[in-house]
Amino acid sequence: MLAEARLLSDADGDPVAIDNPQGRGDILLVCEHASRLLPAAFGTMGLSEEALASHIAWDPGALAVSKLMARRLDAVLIHQRFSRLLYDCNRPPDSPGAIREVSEIYRIPANENLSDGEKAARAEAFYFPFQNRIADEIAARTARGQATVLVTVHSFTPVYFGKQRAVEIGILHDADSRLADRMLNAAADTRLYRIERNEPYGPSDGVTHTLLLHAAPGGLLNVMIEIRNDLIADEAGQGVAADFLSGLLTEALTQ
DSSP: OHHHHHHOOTTTOOSEEEESTTOOSSEEEEETTOOOOOOGGGTTTTOOHHHHHSTTTOOTTHHHHHHHHHHHHTOEEEEEOSOTTTOOTTSOTTOTTSSOSEETTEEOGGGTTOOHHHHHHHIIIIIHHHHHHHHHHHHHHHHTTOOOEEEEEEEEOSEETTEEOOOSEEEEOSSOOHHHHHHHHHTTTOOSSOEEETOSOOGGGTTTHHHHHHTTTTTOOEEEEEEEGGGGSSHHHHHHHHHHHHHHHHHHHHO
16 A cells, blocks of 8 residues: 555565464464564654663563464464554554553654544554454455454553552453453462453453454454563563463363
8 A cells, every 4th residue: 555655665574474374273363562663764753762662662572472372372373563652553543542642651752743644544554454464364264164263462561650560461351251251260270370350451441452353243252361571571481471371271262
């Protein structure tokens, strides 16, 4: 598209990446906030390196955990290659949270005073290719008779607006709680993590957009996983989380 061409060069590459595209497992993993990468045309967006490395730019550790889970579950993984600072792919184009002028304590100069056309160009470049790729994958699986269980993977900061968060893993859902219920039941006796339902976010925060867009219409089992990012800051923590969550999903899906 012309809008995409203006924002992304050939050197930047595609906004969407697919890992394990031939995966035979029922689970389809999605990581909307996988990367802090910015296309060349955006420079630093007026932000410091501290801000660009922080949770406002991406979900630290989420992609690493997702990749490990994809191997363990033989799952297809779809992830966004560019920072959520440009466009939050878990928000629809009419959401104020899709392109934020302020995120927690940080002003985002490159997002201030955008015209409707500039916002539409961002959506064309980042949101639609990403969500269309998920839709195409689900349609292809349905056509060949392969089931789909949609699982989105995120991480969250342990301190938000100065408030410490005690929850370590959140199991999130919207109206369809079938898979979340099974996972919470399977995790009821674990001492490895403090796990809570719809924390630190819930449907009222608008975080279930991808689930509602792709899973709800066809009644697909779905869940959103949030992991506190200090627990997955290194390979050891990422491996433990991936093993635990893969096992939890497998147990939940056999109930």
